[in-house]
Amino acid sequence: MNLQGKVAIVTGSRRGIGKAIAIEMAREGADIVISDISLDECNDVCNEIKTLGRRSLAVKCDVSKRKDVENLFKQAKKKFGTVDILVNNAGIYRVIPLTKMTEKEWDLVIDVNLKSVFLCTQSFVKQLGKKKGSVVSIASIAGEVGFANSSAYCASKAGIITLTKELAMELSPNIRVNAVGPGPIRTPMTKFIEKDKKALKGIVAAIPLGRMGEPEEIAKAVVFLASDNASYVTGQTLFVDGGWVSQ
Numbered sequence: 001m002n003l004q005g006k007v008a009i010v011t012g013s014r015r016g017i018g019k020a021i022a023i024e025m026a027r028e029g030a031d032i033v034i035s036d037i038s039l040d041e042c043n044d045v046c047n048e049i050k051t052l053g054r055r056s057l058a059v060k061c062d063v064s065k066r067k068d069v070e071n072l073f074k075q076a077k078k079k080f081g082t083v084d085i086l087v088n089n090a091g092i093y094r095v096i097p098l099t100k101m102t103e104k105e106w107d108l109v110i111d112v113n114l115k116s117v118f119l120c121t122q123s124f125v126k127q128l129g130k131k132k133g134s135v136v137s138i139a140s141i142a143g144e145v146g147f148a149n150s151s152a153y154c155a156s157k158a159g160i161i162t163l164t165k166e167l168a169m170e171l172s173p174n175i176r177v178n179a180v181g182p183g184p185i186r187t188p189m190t191k192f193i194e195k196d197k198k199a200l201k202g203i204v205a206a207i208p209l210g211r212m213g214e215p216e217e218i219a220k221a222v223v224f225l226a227s228d229n230a231s232y233v234t235g236q237t238l239f240v241d242g243g244w245v246s247q
């Protein structure tokens with residue numbers, strides 16, 4: 001097992017990609033802090049982790065709020081003593097044309113998707129002290145190529161890709177910082193695409209591997225980057241996208 005004895009916080013992990021990451025990390029031997037803006041479903045994920053023989057804790061946390069983030073790390077330290085791995089997964093997607101985008105919606109997307117990486121990584125580094133650690137953030141192909149009507153989302157994900165490079169420089173050599181850039185993955189976030197048969201056909205046609213991805217396929221890449229198997233990898237964004245950004 002590649003994460004034996006490690007403790008990981010996964011934000012936004014009550015469902016979707018975050019849940020798959022939490023479960024895959026537990027399979028690889030880590031104890032997991034499940035955290036989300038809503039505690040709905042968190043206990044189910046915790047129970048699944050317990051059946052894998054690992055410890056878990058559910059903490060309610062809005063990642064865009066400093067007080068919540070500080071409390072998340074306080075609760076995690078109280079239960080597990082330390083946190084070795086941070087996965088910045090929580091995120092929201094808004095499809096809004098530029099002229100209809102309000103300042104409030106723009107700020108919300110940037111705060112939840114990008115400011116959260118700053119807040120969580122800052123708390124992570126402070127509690128880690130001089131110990132070794134690893135950060136993996138969930139970016140998107142939308143941070144590499146433009147998607148119409150998604151200005152704040154694209155900007156937030158491009159911000160994660162560059163912040164990952166900056167943090168890798170600033171936090172070396174003790175902390176490795178990487179990101180995963182998913183293509184379209186089947187989760188509650190993309191249900192609206194799956195419901196629209198025409199949109200789905202168009203999206204699948206744009207993916208060289210010819211299908212949407214599964215949350216577990218993202219989770220395996222995150223485990224790799226978080227583990228010692230990636231001991232010489234930092235500052236990278238690994239696109240797990242069926243070939244989308246390579247076209």
Ligand SMILES: NC(=O)c1ccc[n+]([C@@H]2O[C@H](COP(=O)([O-])OP(=O)(O)OC[C@H]3O[C@@H](n4cnc5c(N)ncnc54)[C@H](O)[C@@H]3O)[C@@H](O)[C@H]2O)c1
Pocket residue numbers: 011012013014015016017018035036037038061062063064089090091092093112138139140141181182183184185186187188189190
């Ligand atoms: N699904 C995709 O196709 C896709 C593609 C590229 C990137 N991503 C990214 O992957 C990550 C996970 O997305 P998903 O598809 O699993 O979506 P999802 O909507 O299923 O899950 C997102 C989770 O984040 C939580 N969350 C939302 N706002 C939060 C906040 N302020 N604080 C804490 N938690 C919050 C939600 O409650 C939910 O549990 C996101 O960062 C998303 O941008 C997803």
